[in-house]
Amino acid sequence: MKENRLLAKWLNNDLSEDELAKFEASPDFKKYQKIKNYTAHLEVDDLDENVMLSNILSQKKATPKVIPLYKKWMFRAAAIFVLALGITFVTRSFLPETHTANFGEKNTFSLPDNSEVVLNSGSEIHYKKWNWDNNRHLELKGEAYFRVAKGRRFEVQTNLGKVAVLGTQFNVKARKNRFDVVCYEGRVKVNYANTQILLTHGQSVSFENGKQFSAVVNLSKPEWMDNQIAFYSENIKSLLDEVQRQYNITIELNAKDTTSLFTGKLPTQDLDIALQIISTTCHLKAKKVSKNKIIFDEK
Known part of the structure; x- marks a missing residue:
């Protein structure tokens, strides 16, 4: 701190003879002397304050761009709308679609390929719309009648067995340990445990606790629909x-x-x-x- 004070007084030529002698004896004096000699030759133009002020005022000011508040809300609303559409598309396309029929009710609906499904009371179906034409697969809990549009393989999966068709009309029922399949048109392939059976028009098969029953059906649709x-x-x-x-x-x-x-x-x-x-x-x-x-x- 004392050395800095002596340096300031030396630059202003305010040192006494004793202080000057001590300062010149310091190890950094030669370095300070060289700096002083070098800066003494530097010249700085006089500052014309009036000219500087005139130059500043003459420069063109950029007008800031102002977006009205109502436009900001419009942009925000548009962004929210686009986001909502995206979420809706993903939800409807990729998440499973569910249809149910409560006790005492029936539920009729169409699949993406216009195949018709009628759910019997206390039944439920799950499927995905995404890529449906190439993967016509659904899960059934309970009983349902299907009128399948022609196309790729159509599969109905239950907890007891699976039914696969191309284009036909059939009924599937899976309740507890009982699994029933009736073919009303075309051909139906039934998979139950290690058994695979091909049904044609008017044929039915039932499985319960490992036992198999077969019967002939002379109807065009299930009785429960009537x-x-x-x-x-x-x-x-x-x-x-x-x-x-x-x-x-x-x-x-x-x-x-x-x-x-x-x-x-x-x-x-x-x-x-x-x-x-x-x-x-x-x-x-x-x-x-x-x-x-x-x-x-x-x-």
């Missing part, structure tokens, strides 16, 4: 489960023997007649305990 449920060698529990789905009710069964099988038809729009047929055929007594609950007891 408000009837058809059963072939169906056990009483599965039969009552289907009645619950069709009528959206709760049924309680109080019976020791649940191994008897039922073959026949039940209406889906007249509960009293359906209960009467079940009672007579299975030797049970139906009792309505509320509007939506039925109890079956042994006779």
